[in-house]
Amino acid sequence: MADGAGESVSSEIGQGITIAKTGEPGAFGGELLTINFGPHHPSTHGVLRLIVDLDGEQVRRLKPVIGYLHTGIEKQAEALRWQQVVVVTDRHDYLSPPINNLAYALAVERLLGVDVPPRAEALRVIMSELTRLSSHLVWLGTSGIELGASTMLMYCFRERDTILDMNEEISGFRMHTSYIRPGGVMADATPRFLEMLDRFIAKMPSNIDEYEDLLTMNPIFRSRTIGIGRLPAEDAKVLGATGPMLRGSGVAWDLRRSMPYSGYENYDFEVATSDLCDCYGRYLVRIKEMREAVKILRQALDRLPDGPVNIDDRKVLPPPREELETSMEAVIHHFKLFTEGYTVPPGDVYVAVESGRGENGCYVVSDGTHKPRRVKFRAASFVNLQPLERMAMNHMVADMVAIIGTADAVLGDVDR
Amino acid sequence: MIVDSLIVDRGVSAGDAWITVASENARDALSALKGDGYQLLVFLTCVDHLADQSRDWPARYELLYQLRNLETREQLRVRAFVDGDPPRIDSVSDLFPPANWDERETYDMFGIVFTGHPDLTRILMPDDWVGHPLRRDYPVGGEVVEFSEEHEAWRTAPEKA
Numbered sequence: 159m160a161d162g163a164g165e166s167v168s169s170e171i172g173q174g175i176t177i178a179k180t181g182e183p184g185a186f187g188g189e190l191l192t193i194n195f196g197p198h199h200p201s202t203h204g205v206l207r208l209i210v211d212l213d214g215e216q217v218r219r220l221k222p223v224i225g226y227l228h229t230g231i232e233k234q235a236e237a238l239r240w241q242q243v244v245v246v247t248d249r250h251d252y253l254s255p256p257i258n259n260l261a262y263a264l265a266v267e268r269l270l271g272v273d274v275p276p277r278a279e280a281l282r283v284i285m286s287e288l289t290r291l292s293s294h295l296v297w298l299g300t301s302g303i304e305l306g307a308s309t310m311l312m313y314c315f316r317e318r319d320t321i322l323d324m325n326e327e328i329s330g331f332r333m334h335t336s337y338i339r340p341g342g343v344m345a346d347a348t349p350r351f352l353e354m355l356d357r358f359i360a361k362m363p364s365n366i367d368e369y370e371d372l373l374t375m376n377p378i379f380r381s382r383t384i385g386i387g388r389l390p391a392e393d394a395k396v397l398g399a400t401g402p403m404l405r406g407s408g409v410a411w412d413l414r415r416s417m418p419y420s421g422y423e424n425y426d427f428e429v430a431t432s433d434l435c436d437c438y439g440r441y442l443v444r445i446k447e448m449r450e451a452v453k454i455l456r457q458a459l460d461r462l463p464d465g466p467v468n469i470d471d472r473k474v475l476p477p478p479r480e481e482l483e484t485s486m487e488a489v490i491h492h493f494k495l496f497t498e499g500y501t502v503p504p505g506d507v508y509v510a511v512e513s514g515r516g517e518n519g520c521y522v523v524s525d526g527t528h529k530p531r532r533v534k535f536r537a538a539s540f541v542n543l544q545p546l547e548r549m550a551m552n553h554m555v556a557d558m559v560a561i562i563g564t565a566d567a568v569l570g571d572v573d574r
Numbered sequence: 575m576i577v578d579s580l581i582v583d584r585g586v587s588a589g590d591a592w593i594t595v596a597s598e599n600a601r602d603a604l605s606a607l608k609g610d611g612y613q614l615l616v617f618l619t620c621v622d623h624l625a626d627q628s629r630d631w632p633a634r635y636e637l638l639y640q641l642r643n644l645e646t647r648e649q650l651r652v653r654a655f656v657d658g659d660p661p662r663i664d665s666v667s668d669l670f671p672p673a674n675w676d677e678r679e680t681y682d683m684f685g686i687v688f689t690g691h692p693d694l695t696r697i698l699m700p701d702d703w704v705g706h707p708l709r710r711d712y713p714v715g716g717e718v719v720e721f722s723e724e725h726e727a728w729r730t731a732p733e734k735a
Contacts, residue, residue: 225698232683233707237714268588395644398614398672417647504628507588508640508651510616521640523621525628532708536617536640541672573698 184213197226201304201559204569208546208558215554220547224540227573235533239499240266241340243533247520248334250535251571253293256285257513259338261520262533264419265509266340269502269524272471276463278342279421284355284458285328285337286420286511287451291362292321293514294444294451298369301441301563305382307373317365320358327351341475342468355459362452370445383437387549387561390435397545401516401538402447403565406440408433413512420511425454440564447514474500499528508536515539515566535574539567576606592651597637600654601664604639608669612641612650615670618677620684624710633657635686639666656686665691683708 182190190211197207205226211219231250235243247262248255260282267274274282295314302310322332328351329335329344337344373379389399394407404411412429414422430446432439468475476495477488502524510519516538523532542565549561580603583594595603618639623631633655641650656663665688667674677688678697685706688694696703705712 225696225700228698230707233712233714236710271588395613396671398616398670411644505587506621506638506651507590508616508649517616519617521617521619521638525623525626531623531626531628532619532621534617534619540675544672544675 184218186214188214190218195555195558197223202562202569203300203567206543206562206567206569206572208562210550210555210558212555215556217550217553217555217558220550222543222546224543224569224572227569229570229574231574232533232535235530237529239528240502240530241495241499243530244336244339245334247535248336249570250537250574251513251515251518251539251568252333253296253568254289254513254515254518255334255336256282256289256338257511257518258520258535259336260286260420261509261511261518261535262522263338263340264511265507265520265522266502268507268509269505269522270340270474271503272341272469272474274342274469275466276421277346277465278467280458280462281343281347281467282338282420283422283425284347284455284462285335285343287454287458288321288324288355290451290514291448292318294448295321297444297514297563297566298373301560302373302379304559304563306378307376310369310372313365313368313372317362320354324351324354324358327354339475341471342466346467347462352459352462355455359452359456359459363449366445366448366452373441374445380438382557382560383441383564384434385436385438386553386557387437387564388435389545389549393548394435394545397548398541399516399545400541401512401514402430402440402443403516403542403545405429405431406443406564407435408439413510413517417510419509425457427454437560437564440566444566501526501528502530510536513538515568515571516542518571535571537571537574539569539571540574543567543572576603576610580606587651590649590651592653594653594655597654597656597663600637600639600652601666601669604641604652604666605669607641607650607652611643611645612648614642614644615666615673615676616640616642616649618666618673618680620680620686620708622684622708622710631655635661635684637663637680637686660685660687662687662689664689665694667691682706685709 184190190213192211195208195210196202197205207223209221210217231246234246244259247258251258295318299311299314325335326332328347329337389407391407391409394404408431410429410431415429427450430443430450432442472491476492481488482492504524504526506523508519508521510517518538519536521534522530525531550558580595580599581593582596585592621636623634623636635656637654639652665677667677677691680686681694682696682699683706
């Protein structure tokens with residue numbers, strides 16, 4: 159099935175393609191046929207449209223067409239005050255809101271020149287790793303369904319729901335948490351949250367074993383993923399792939415290790431890689447990453463420092479509620495923050511964090527006013543879609559499902 | 575090797591190193607930097623400095639290329655300022671393949687024309703869209719809401735632009 163795939167990288171790839179001309183001959187004596195794959199195909203994880211030139215059943219050319227989920231998030235961010243932008247960052251990569259919050263919060267903090275307290279850093283790591291788990295669980299569940307293992311979704315969503323319950327406990331929201339904010343986090347972790355987390359960490363390794371029992375040696379899953387969608391390490395680097403796409407090609411590049419942020423250098427974990435370079439390799443990387451995420455959670459919970467979770471700067475964060483009743487100054491700060499917000503010194507900064515999909519960065523430009531001049535989200539999914547043509551070349555059209563699935567693009571993140 | 579004559583200005587912003595190059599030399603500079611080990615173009619984007627009072631900007635549009643050296647983990651931001659109608663700059667999509675979609679997005683959102691790009695079409699907005707939404711003189715909520723009660727566009731004036 160995989161013959162002829164994964165040979166040499168063509169300079170044409172990613173450079174825009176033409177669609178088959180009428181009567182263009184194929185290798186099997188027939189004509190090339192142009193079809194639309196999506197945008198409403200259930201396996202495209204949203205609304206991704208692929209224009210595919212087929213020769214018989216083999217893919218000869220492929221062009222992704224995106225933009226169906228464009229919501230103008232970057233434009234909206236320019237119309238909001240600095241602290242309000244947090245809410246829109248939740249909504250581009252809608253499977254990993256706290257990680258997007260973190261990229262934005264770190265960028266604003268770098269411009270403001272403030273450092274958050276150690277407890278806030280640890281809580282940020284906890285939320286990031288929980289999000290990575292929940293994002294990988296959605297991926298695993300839906301990929302299972304697409305590749306004929308429909309039980310997977312039931313198992314994965316069982317654990318995902320526990321994570322969403324924890325989100326609700328700590329932030330009040332199940333999905334779009336807006337928990338991590340410039341200057342700290344929304345609120346301290348409740349004792350109940352820490353209990354839930356402790357139970358979850360104890361249980362999760364055996365749950366991951368369960369997923370592996372169902373898929374890792376499953377002959378149908380293996381025959382649909384091994385050797386499919388090869389992306390050699392060189393090509394992955396040249397095409398800018400990040401995250402499990404890059405590590406699944408054997409490149410040990412993880413921003414948590416390579417360019418640490420938020421105290422990740424203090425945690426002991428392995429960077430998951432696989433030399434298989436195919437869909438199965440990317441599956442193994444994500445399973446390993448889930449196990450490593452549990453390890454990080456355990457370390458973060460055991461070493462969770464005491465202390466405040468926000469910086470003590472009334473110009474950036476509002477005073478505690480109880481102070482409003484006794485202090486006139488607190489009322490003034492509160493009023494100023496919620497009517498005109500705060501200003502950020504002019505300058506620009508780029509901060510990249512590792513999301514479940516790769517490098518999710520935030521580039522922020524300040525012109526010294528109370529609203530950002532420009533907020534650019536460097537979306538991992540947007541860049542990770544570009545190697546799709548490379549991976550799908552000369553494969554059967556049915557293999558496209560596995561290839562799109564393991565690229566794990568969130569279309570909200572692609573289109574922003 | 576990038577030669578100093580290409581660099582107009584250099585500095586550090588909130589810990590990020592950057593250099594400025596003249597827009598007509600941007601492609602040469604990026605090609606030289608690629609040879610210096612900055613193999614990865616992390617992203618490419620544009621900032622519209624219309625009515626920006628924070629300093630005296632050389633031109634309205636600022637193009638930014640964030641480069642990364644995967645071996646030394648160094649990062650460098652390259653700035654190039656462009657003006658004109660439409661603003662033009664040479665494409666780097668053949669040097670850095672990820673630039674292909676980034677340039678299409680920048681064209682779509684800011685109307686920057688990348689000379690030599692193989693397929694410079696809109697990527698996020700519909701093909702028949704008029705205007706470039708991320709320009710600062712493009713109003714928020716400026717699109718016509720089809721089938722709305724008033725059948726009218728809800729328009730807000732841009733901020734002091």
